[in-house]
Amino acid sequence: MAKSITSLNAPNPNVSVDCVVFGFDNEKLKVLLIEQRNTGQFEAQLALPGDLVLERENLDEAATRVLKQLTHLEGIYLKQFKTFGDPNRVNNVKDKEWLRTFREDPAARVITVAYYSLVKLEDYLPEAASFAGKVIWQPVDEIPALAFDHNIIVNEALKRLREEFEFKNIGYELLPKKFTLSMLQTLHEIVLGVKLDKRNFRKKLKNSTTIIALEEKQTGVDHKPAQLFVYQSKTLL
Amino acid sequence: MAKSITSLNAPNPNVSVDCVVFGFDNEKLKVLLIEQRNTGQFEAQLALPGDLVLERENLDEAATRVLKQLTHLEGIYLKQFKTFGDPNRVNNVKDKEWLRTFREDPAARVITVAYYSLVKLEDYLPEAASFAGKVIWQPVDEIPALAFDHNIIVNEALKRLREEFEFKNIGYELLPKKFTLSMLQTLHEIVLGVKLDKRNFRKKLKNSTTIIALEEKQTGVDHKPAQLFVYQSKTLL
DNA sequence: CAATCTTAGTGTAAATAGTACACTTAGTGA
DNA sequence: TCACTAAGTGTACTATTTACACTAAGATTG
Structure with a gap:
């Protein structure tokens, strides 16, 4: 069950952030996915970069931190777009042991605040070497089954991205x-x-x-x- | 500090929902506010209808439940628009005792998922009698200082309402x-x-x-x- | 070095959507 | 019957959107 919060910097066990990072290589629109650490018993699953929100940071700060920690991306367009809170959204993770690497109770309910961001894939590729085997750019029309409800989150992000594209000039962020x-x-x-x-x-x-x-x-x-x-x-x- | 969750129906101590309910009376755009129960020591403060999310309900269900419990409104347009998670957003509540009526630790951090909804004020007024003294329809240009960060939430909801009005035909819900x-x-x-x-x-x-x-x-x-x-x-x- | 290939770059006419603007009409009440 | 109030209606002008086809610049090949 949920642990007591004894330190102000302890992770909040109930809220996470997830980032849908879009990139464009002049041919396809892609999404950044990370490979969950495989503990052996189960096939590896891909997931969006995300983490629990720490006790002293606000949501935007958490999203910024996650993106930096998991992908070394900094200073990019980052926008909160929807919060997902279905009680069963954790069920889709095959390897519960993996969950235990960052949460005490792998079955505990977690609500996630989703962000999307846009990066210039070209600028990012040279740096990607340092994440070889961990970071994958997957075309949006070839997304495999992801952990949690991350397929739903990616689809919602896409919907939102299209809406923003119709009315605002955010396309430049992807070029x-x-x-x-x-x-x-x-x-x-x-x-x-x-x-x-x-x-x-x-x-x-x-x-x-x-x-x-x-x-x-x-x-x-x-x-x-x-x-x-x-x-x-x-x-x- | 946060209590352990021992029952599946125990309230989740970290996530709440708040509803910004807009109504229109042919003259002014109004927002539904509730008066927090005054425990005596402090002047009464107004707040948005909201409550903690229960362990087994999803976010939309929580918002629907809150709206029904606090205002008897059912079956209306209800849309999640933004999640607020500043660590200090609780500080603006004068009467911490009031917080204790629904939370064990009045200083605990709470992240809130905000919804807005639109109601036909005309249809609602006859029913309002049963909430006399608890429910107030306040014109959006005369909102007093509210509890928590609810002034910020109302302003964001207004911004979003205007955006929706420019592109979609949701106005009918207010008539x-x-x-x-x-x-x-x-x-x-x-x-x-x-x-x-x-x-x-x-x-x-x-x-x-x-x-x-x-x-x-x-x-x-x-x-x-x-x-x-x-x-x-x-x-x- | 001429021919070919590929993508860049350009204008006009027709249709549609948006704007500005003023008088007549149907009912109420004095 | 007169005055008051809000309802209801059309046209000319401007701006925006759409459909559409050829020439230009550089690279490559025989």
């Missing part, structure tokens, strides 16, 4: 600092699941002050190189 | 079953804080299949009576 208009268009097409017209897409961007053209052009492609752009946050203007 | 187009327009004007053009507002509604005109007209007004409409949910079509 490298310097990007082409085709990359931006492909990203929108993949996230929203639609085909867009090149000229209309560009026309709409002309009325936006959030992207600025560089003098620079794309290199290393075997066709006409495209102009590069950077994102200029509105809050800086 | 009586039979409403006039002027009532619907006034509601939009008050929630969004803007003045709308009568003809343009009606023109847009013509392209919507969600409201249908009745044969019936308004009664009891000292001017030309308006036609009445009802909302026809899209999911029923």
Whole structure:
């Protein structure tokens, strides 16, 4: 049963945070998953990066900490989107021993506050070496059965991501600092699941002050190189 | 400190739900508040209806139960919108004794999952008699200092309500079953804080299949009576 | 070095949606 | 019957969205 909280820094046994980290490699939208430590008896299961909330941190701080600890990612777009609290959401974990590595009672109920974040996959890949075998970028259309209710959480995050994409300009977070208009268009097409017209897409961007053209052009492609752009946050203007 | 959970139905000491219930009386947008039981030493404080989540219920069930127990409201639009987890959010309660009426440790940390809901104030008023002195409908522009971080929660709910109003047709939930187009327009004007053009507002509604005109007209007004409409949910079509 | 391949980049016409704006009508009450 | 109040209605103008096809720049190959 739940243990007494004797120290202010003891983990709160009832609340966790989970992060759905989206990345884009110009072809597919991917989600960062971690492999749970396999204690031997059961096949390994994948899960979202997450951890219990500590007694003295708020939810945003917990999510930021988890992301840093498990993936070394810092300073990225991170947004709380929904809290999941079904009493049975723990049941889907095959290896209860694994749960015991961070919770006293593996059957205890845990409510999780879910966040989603967006990273530039390109920027992240060089660093990924240090997590070899632990961190996996999985295309969103090929997600296997995950631990807990994490499949549900990923689906909800996707739904929310699409909503945000339709109304706000958060796409830039998934692209490298310097990007082409085709990359931006492909990203929108993949996230929203639609085909867009090149000229209309560009026309709409002309009325936006959030992207600025560089003098620079794309290199290393075997066709006409495209102009590069950077994102200029509105809050800086 | 937190007590052990010895029964499956024991309250979970770490998670609560709070409901921001919006109502509209054709003049002002209001929020339902309850008066905390005054234990004498401190002035009474108002708070949102809320309670700890029980061990065997999920979050939506908890919110539904709380709303029913504290306000007798059932079967209404109820939507989770944000979870609040600042470690200090309990500090703003003046009367710690009052906290003890439902929590063992009044200083313990509680994370709350906030919901908002919309009710037809008209329908609700007759029932309100049974809660005299406990339930208060407060205009959103005259909210006093509330317990916990409930002022922050109300503000976030308002923000979210406005967002939903701009994109979805949820306004009908705040109106009586039979409403006039002027009532619907006034509601939009008050929630969004803007003045709308009568003809343009009606023109847009013509392209919507969600409201249908009745044969019936308004009664009891000292001017030309308006036609009445009802909302026809899209999911029923 | 000419031909070919690939993606970049560009404009216009038609349809749709949004905005601004003022008078007549139906009922109540004095 | 006159005055008051809110209901109800149309048109011209502007802005936004949609559909659609060719030329340009660089890389590769024979």
